[in-house]
Amino acid sequence: QVQLQESGPGLVKPSETLSLTCTVSGGSISNYYWSWIRQPPGKGLEWIGYIYYSGSTNYNPSLKSRVTISEDTSKNQFFLKLRSVTAADTAVYYCADGFGNYWGQGTLVTVSS
Amino acid sequence: EIVLTQSPGTLSLSPGERATLSCRASQSVSSSYLAWYQQKPGQAPRLLIYAASSRAIGIPDRFSGSGSGTDFTLTISRLEPEDFAVYYCQQYGSSPWTFGQGTKVEIK
Numbered sequence: 221q222v223q224l225q226e227s228g229p230g231l232v233k234p235s236e237t238l239s240l241t242c243t244v245s246g247g248s249i250s251n252y253y254w255s256w257i258r259q260p261p262g263k264g265l266e267w268i269g270y271i272y273y274s275g276s277t278n279y280n281p282s283l284k285s286r287v288t289i290s291e292d293t294s295k296n297q298f299f300l301k302l303r304s305v306t307a308a309d310t311a312v313y314y315c316a317d318g319f320g321n322y323w324g325q326g327t328l329v330t331v332s333s
Numbered sequence: 334e335i336v337l338t339q340s341p342g343t344l345s346l347s348p349g350e351r352a353t354l355s356c357r358a359s360q361s362v363s364s365s366y367l368a369w370y371q372q373k374p375g376q377a378p379r380l381l382i383y384a385a386s387s388r389a390i391g392i393p394d395r396f397s398g399s400g401s402g403t404d405f406t407l408t409i410s411r412l413e414p415e416d417f418a419v420y421y422c423q424q425y426g427s428s429p430w431t432f433g434q435g436t437k438v439e440i441k
Contacts, residue, residue: 255430264433265435267429278429316377319368319383320368320423
């Protein structure tokens with residue numbers, strides 16, 4: 221059974237960089253799609269982007285200038301970096317396999333000074 | 334960007350009743366790459382349906398999906414108490430992948 225676990229700071233200051241790690245167990249991250257999705261409190265889901273195969277990426281244009289998704293296949297982890305955050309980036313951040321079969325439990329990241 | 338509009342916003346039904354949820358796309362969804370998710374408070378979304386009509390692993394057969402092009406439907410044939418939740422559609426045929434705003438199925 222594939223399991224995903226998000227980790228990272230729960231509080232980030234405005235203008236700084238949000239950094240999260242997703243650790244995958246029960247399966248290899250190689251040669252597959254892996255996504256980040258977020259959900260502001262009380263609101264709907266927003267796709268951030270995915271990484272696939274040999275590190276190729278695809279990002280939501282609304283975030284593209286600020287986001288980087290990368291991976292470390294030796295550790296079976298993939299990562300999210302979101303730069304220049306504001307309060308509007310406060311959300312529960314989920315990692316998931318590319319087609320939504322498996323999700324982490326989510327981690328709340330609050331942007332506040 | 335494909336905009337997905339779900340209706341109704343809230344559906345008030347009793348256990349045992351049939352639920353019909355709609356997801357309309359602003360343009361045709363490529364290859365029917367349309368998924369449905371269920372989300373309960375404090376939990377991650379759970380994949381119910383992919384490719385418009387294929388049930389994900391472990392999903393009861395009371396959940397069914399249909400549709401193509403721009404109009405898609407999720408049907409729950411007989412609501413069980415555990416089915417009261419928020420449901421989202423998502424298209425993954427065109428970048429950026431997008432979600433609908435959700436339909437809440439609540440107990441009447």
